[in-house]
Amino acid sequence: MNVLLDHLPEFREGFIGTVLLTLSSGLLAMVLGVIVAGFRVSPVPPLRFLGAAWVTLFRNTPLTLLFLIAWFVVPVIFWPGLSPWTKAILALGFYTSAFVCEAVRSGISTVPLGQAEAARSIGMTFIQTLRLIVLPQATRTVIAPLSSIFIALTKNSAIAGAFSVAELFGVQKLLSDKGFAIVPIFLFVAIAYLIITFTISGLFRLLERRMGVAR
Amino acid sequence: MSSSVLYDAPGPKARVRNIIYTVLGSALVLGLVVFSVYRLNEKGVLEPEVWNIFNNAGVRANIRDGVLSTLKVFALAGVLSLVLGLLLAVARLSDHKWISWVATGFIELFRAVPLLITIYALWVLFLSYKDDLGVIGENASFWALVIGLTVYNACVQAEVLRAGVNAVPRGQVEAAYALGLRKTQVMTMLLLPQAVRSMLPTIISQLVVTLKDTSLGYIVTYAELLFAARTMANNIIVNGENPITAVVIVVAAIYIAMCLLLSSLATWIEKRGRRAKTGITVAHAGGTGGAPEDVPGDVGMPMDGPPDVSK
Amino acid sequence: MKLRKSAAVAATIAALALTATACGGDSGTAGDKPKGGSGGKDQPKLPTYTVATDVKVDSPTLKKAQKAGKIVFGAKNDQPYLGFEDTDGKRSGFDIEIAKMVAADLGFKPSQIEFKTVDSGVRETTISKGDVDLYVGTYTINDERKKQVGFSGPYFLAGADLLVRKGEKDIKGPETVKGKKVCSIVGSTPLQEIKKSKYGAETVELAKYSECVQQLLNNEVDAVTTDDAILQGYAAQRPEKLEVVGKPFTEEPYGVGMKKDDKALRDAVSDALENHQKNGNYKKAYDATLGLSGSKPQDPPALERY
Incomplete structure (x- = not known):
């Protein structure tokens, strides 16, 4: 127990770090994911190709490798001078966006055909159909997979600890480097993760109940 | 792919617009590619010397060993996770309350803790009891990685299978009981085969995740592909620079190739499965007709209800 | 159809990678031998050590x-x-x-x-x-x-020191790193030291020193701190790009x-x-x-x- 009490500031910082990292990269992943999902079903072939390439690239690359790219390739090729936070958010957000995209895409496919047909027949464009008719309905089916994607994201953020971002796993490493017994630290860190992941799944379950209108 | 429910067959105006978008989109993609290549060239990444390192016998041996150790862990963890996943799924569906509770607790716990932490904890545990564990103690980092991956992925696979079992129409089970089959028989002869078949794409995309997650071995000093790549990227110097970009490109290509091979296996199996009309067809995405990505992979989703076993 | 294509591409890459690694040629150069590490005529030679026999230690x-x-x-x-x-x-x-x-x-x-x-x-x-x-x-x-x-x-x-890019003007020692980005590995002692308000550096923490050096070369950080012996090695690898400040501020x-x-x-x-x-x-x-x-x-x- 002493380890926890003596290092409360570190634990708090790590906890907040993990939460913030999850939130901000989750937001990025949502935005990118929905856009890329739109690309994947769009009428314009190069956009479809772009979407497919995006998903293939980011889904099949280990996250650690993406972190290495964000740290050592992106600054050389694109923008130098990003902060460790930005790099972590980019890596996590891009990686997760591929999964969000696929969730949204399979959500789109569960919307009854008639809906899209009706939308088209009253003259809606592709973007209108997607934005006003299909996506709002897809949301319902997408919530369950999204919840697990966000939980995965929370856990994946542990990898950022090795890349200069203060988060929970980093706390564990820091303290065990300082020479504290590893088991209690583990326990506290695991509990902290459980708190975050259970909160997420709880929130999503709530959301699901709210949105779960009878079809 | 010729037509989608989401948009009409384009008329003249739309066709013009689509062409404009096509041109713009292609220009964007091309521009990005050209810019990257330009920058890479400017930074000396495209110099022949940099790529020549991959002709070096040592570098090749390192990459080969890395791939082999990655595949070794993956093969073992993949098989074990499927076996354990099957057991966990059956346990969670068990009628005996306490078995079901234990399985649920196990699954919930290991799904919630980051894999990185599980692996690290197992490693420390194995090292602590090194002498009593025989084979496992000898090779603690390898087994920590294998068991960690197994436990985590088994939990996910168990949930996937459970969703598959739940998706089998009730009537079939009732019919089976009416025929006089016992509980075990219903599970092994009726529910599991159908669950496995209907969930194959998801199961395989989880295997892809398993393959990628072998890269977490760096935390326990296991020298898999990414570990080897990092060492090489840091220790080799060509033209006064570390060839990090080149190594990253090559290693990413290898990972993507391995994962794509695995997912195309999924597509192939799924197609075979669909040919047989007796199975439950999986809801598959419209749009671009992609298949293995049907169900978003990472952690299998907590599909508490039956998935959309459609129409 | 698209998928079959991607599978084919994947198979090709995999096959290429395998054949490439399998027939490994010696023609490539990997410039990772520290200069003069072995072989040079004037270079000091590594000693050989006499192996003791019959060692009995109660350990x-x-x-x-x-x-x-x-x-x-x-x-x-x-x-x-x-x-x-x-x-x-x-x-x-x-x-x-x-x-x-x-x-x-x-x-x-x-x-x-x-x-x-x-x-x-x-x-x-x-x-x-x-x-x-x-x-x-x-x-x-x-x-x-x-x-x-x-x-x-x-x-x-050894003693903690600072590695900087050649020609660095501002960083002359640990007192001059205020507000600069200094990289080291997670939890290392020099890092804890340089974080103190006395020095006031902004820190970046990575898993390996070599990755810090790479960040320094990429202009992503302004200095790398760790023991001088380690830093000397990196500086000697790229004498035209890096130098060690030479003012140790801890004892290691x-x-x-x-x-x-x-x-x-x-x-x-x-x-x-x-x-x-x-x-x-x-x-x-x-x-x-x-x-x-x-x-x-x-x-x-x-x-x-x-």
Whole structure:
């Protein structure tokens, strides 16, 4: 127990770090994911190709490798001078966006055909159909997979600890480097993760109940 | 792919617009590619010397060993996770309350803790009891990685299978009981085969995740592909620079190739499965007709209800 | 259809990769040999160590190693002139020589030494749990660590310093890093030091020093801090790009790490170090490794036995 009490500031910082990292990269992943999902079903072939390439690239690359790219390739090729936070958010957000995209895409496919047909027949464009008719309905089916994607994201953020971002796993490493017994630290860190992941799944379950209108 | 429910067959105006978008989109993609290549060239990444390192016998041996150790862990963890996943799924569906509770607790716990932490904890545990564990103690980092991956992925696979079992129409089970089959028989002869078949794409995309997650071995000093790549990227110097970009490109290509091979296996199996009309067809995405990505992979989703076993 | 195509592409890449690795040519160059590390005519040669026979030390670790016929050393693999591994898997450096000296006196031939790459973050774990028998890897002796592991040594005295890009104007020492970005590895002592308000640096923490150096070269950070001996090695790899400031601000005595309560082994390793300091091997090994990096020669430090 002493380890926890003596290092409360570190634990708090790590906890907040993990939460913030999850939130901000989750937001990025949502935005990118929905856009890329739109690309994947769009009428314009190069956009479809772009979407497919995006998903293939980011889904099949280990996250650690993406972190290495964000740290050592992106600054050389694109923008130098990003902060460790930005790099972590980019890596996590891009990686997760591929999964969000696929969730949204399979959500789109569960919307009854008639809906899209009706939308088209009253003259809606592709973007209108997607934005006003299909996506709002897809949301319902997408919530369950999204919840697990966000939980995965929370856990994946542990990898950022090795890349200069203060988060929970980093706390564990820091303290065990300082020479504290590893088991209690583990326990506290695991509990902290459980708190975050259970909160997420709880929130999503709530959301699901709210949105779960009878079809 | 010729037509989608989401948009009409384009008329003249739309066709013009689509062409404009096509041109713009292609220009964007091309521009990005050209810019990257330009920058890479400017930074000396495209110099022949940099790529020549991959002709070096040592570098090749390192990459080969890395791939082999990655595949070794993956093969073992993949098989074990499927076996354990099957057991966990059956346990969670068990009628005996306490078995079901234990399985649920196990699954919930290991799904919630980051894999990185599980692996690290197992490693420390194995090292602590090194002498009593025989084979496992000898090779603690390898087994920590294998068991960690197994436990985590088994939990996910168990949930996937459970969703598959739940998706089998009730009537079939009732019919089976009416025929006089016992509980075990219903599970092994009726529910599991159908669950496995209907969930194959998801199961395989989880295997892809398993393959990628072998890269977490760096935390326990296991020298898999990414570990080897990092060492090489840091220790080799060509033209006064570390060839990090080149190594990253090559290693990413290898990972993507391995994962794509695995997912195309999924597509192939799924197609075979669909040919047989007796199975439950999986809801598959419209749009671009992609298949293995049907169900978003990472952690299998907590599909508490039956998935959309459609129409 | 698209998928079949992608599968084909994947298969092609995989096949290419496999054939490429399988028929491995020697034609390529991997410039990872520290300059003049071996072979040069005027270069100081590495000493050879006489292997002791019939070593009897009442140490559980050693007895197990003798039974297994090999001794496992933990080491770093990315520190030129200290603990470095080239693409052929050959290790070199001062730490590696120290390991060979100690192993020789404990009765192990070079072929019986197994090196294992252990990064800073997991040193205590691997040592205290017996994953490695001994550890040589720029391992600073300090009281916090002594609670977990045992140390023989020190065999070298280093001090935290700063590595900067050649021609750096602003950073002249630890007092001038205020507001600058300084990189080091997670939890390292120099990092804790430079974070203090006295110096006030902004810090970036990565897993490996070599990754910090890369960040420095990419202009992503302004300085790298760790022990001068390590930094000298990196500077010597790229003399035209990097330099060491040369104002050490901490003391880092390097020791050989081992299990905490193994006093017999601790003494045996100390004896081995003392023996080689006296017979001149220490100096020879230093000249042939660290000395080449431009690190200042120093007298072997007095051993601290406990």
